Amino acid sequence: MSYSFYFPTRFFVSNNISTDLPSLIESKPGQDAVLVLADQGVVRAGITQPIIEALANDNKRVSIFNDIPGNPDINDVEKAMRVAQDCQPHLIIAIGGGSVIDTAKAIAILSTHNGVTWEDLQWGRAKIVNSALPLIAIPTTAGTGSEVTHVAVIGDSKGFKKGVVHPSLFPSVALLDASLTKTLPSNLTAATGMDALVHGIEAYLGKRANPMTNLYALRAIKDIVHWLPEAVHHGENLEARKAMLQASSWAGIAFDQAGLGLCHALCGPLANHYHVHHGLGNTVLLPATLAFNALAINAEKWAPLRDALGLPTDAQPAILEEWATKFIRGLGLPTKLRELGVQPSSIEKMAQETLQMAMIGNNIRGASFEDCKYILEKSL
Numbered sequence: 001m002s003y004s005f006y007f008p009t010r011f012f013v014s015n016n017i018s019t020d021l022p023s024l025i026e027s028k029p030g031q032d033a034v035l036v037l038a039d040q041g042v043v044r045a046g047i048t049q050p051i052i053e054a055l056a057n058d059n060k061r062v063s064i065f066n067d068i069p070g071n072p073d074i075n076d077v078e079k080a081m082r083v084a085q086d087c088q089p090h091l092i093i094a095i096g097g098g099s100v101i102d103t104a105k106a107i108a109i110l111s112t113h114n115g116v117t118w119e120d121l122q123w124g125r126a127k128i129v130n131s132a133l134p135l136i137a138i139p140t141t142a143g144t145g146s147e148v149t150h151v152a153v154i155g156d157s158k159g160f161k162k163g164v165v166h167p168s169l170f171p172s173v174a175l176l177d178a179s180l181t182k183t184l185p186s187n188l189t190a191a192t193g194m195d196a197l198v199h200g201i202e203a204y205l206g207k208r209a210n211p212m213t214n215l216y217a218l219r220a221i222k223d224i225v226h227w228l229p230e231a232v233h234h235g236e237n238l239e240a241r242k243a244m245l246q247a248s249s250w251a252g253i254a255f256d257q258a259g260l261g262l263c264h265a266l267c268g269p270l271a272n273h274y275h276v277h278h279g280l281g282n283t284v285l286l287p288a289t290l291a292f293n294a295l296a297i298n299a300e301k302w303a304p305l306r307d308a309l310g311l312p313t314d315a316q317p318a319i320l321e322e323w324a325t326k327f328i329r330g331l332g333l334p335t336k337l338r339e340l341g342v343q344p345s346s347i348e349k350m351a352q353e354t355l356q357m358a359m360i361g362n363n364i365r366g367a368s369f370e371d372c373k374y375i376l377e378k379s380l
């Protein structure tokens with residue numbers, strides 16, 4: 001097979017972000033304006049303050065915008081953009097989960113594309129032609145992998161979540177500090193960690209998987225299976241938090257290049273109809289999706305996955321559904337769509353919409369409307 005692998009982001013794992021951050025900023029005379037993007041939860045948790053102090057002590061002019069909700073849309077991007085237009089930053093720093101980092105990617109791009117809106121880029125009315133502003137992405141959850149990917153997913157004016165993909169969207173630096181994730185509540189640690197696990201599994205099973213992405217995906221799966229229960233049940237364990245933060249990035253690197261699959265495809269309409277947390281949606285859909293995909297996993301593909309999951313050598317792919325259900329229960333998360341408020345009446349519509357999701361084409365096994373309906377019904 002022929003394949004390529006491109007990952008230009010500087011990957012920095014830090015034990016003390018306040019010390020390390022200034023060293024990662026290229027100092028140029030007169031270019032000292034920094035825009036920090038965050039969400040209110042991160043600010044309340046006291047995560048932003050030491051970082052802002054470190055920047056101020058490094059003689060940076062710091063502006064802050066922290067009004068970014070979960071699942072941001074173009075109105076949120078416009079609000080952040082107005083702040084960027086006022087402070088004219090030379091550098092963007094994103095501190096938060098995928099919502100904050102994706103918004104920051106949009107601001108980094110729009111700042112170098114006068115007169116272009118994010119919706120123009122979403123719907124192909126304009127193209128990314130310039131480099132983005134430098135962006136340092138500091139994740140505070142171990143899940144989305146946005147700090148290492150070249151995609152930003154933001155709601156358009158009708159609330160439809162639409163991704164923009166371009167090499168200019170790779171952050172300049174992904175700066176990981178596990179201590180920032182210590183305050184994340186256990187239910188969110190579990191849901192975001194499951195998102196990362198599904199990234200790893202779908203990247204590994206995806207049609208576009210290659211030997212490089214498999215390295216990242218399998219190691220991510222192995223570490224998440226080992227460390228996620230510990231991070232959920234003993235959130236103060238920094239070793240577990242660090243392992244999860246790294247594994248989430250590795251799963252991100254893998255899916256960014258290898259693509260995702262049916263579980264994420266099904267999750268799109270589910271999020272549109274019920275606004276369920278992305279990680280929770282993937283969690284609940286995983287067992288039935290794995291049962292469906294198990295039939296397409298051959299012996300060569302199975303052995304490394306079986307080992308990464310820590311299953312015995314005589315285990316067969318058919319065990320995946322039972323394994324996933326048990327793993328999810330161990331994290332204290334729901335395993336059925338009904339627990340998320342999903343009604344049987346919406347199954348057909350969601351199955352139909354799943355067919356429109358590009359990710360379905362990358363799934364290891366082709367899925368029809370009837371297949372999607374079956375998986376959703378089984379997950380109900």
Ligand SMILES: [Fe+2]
Pocket residue numbers: 144195196199264278282
């Ligand atoms: Fe995801």
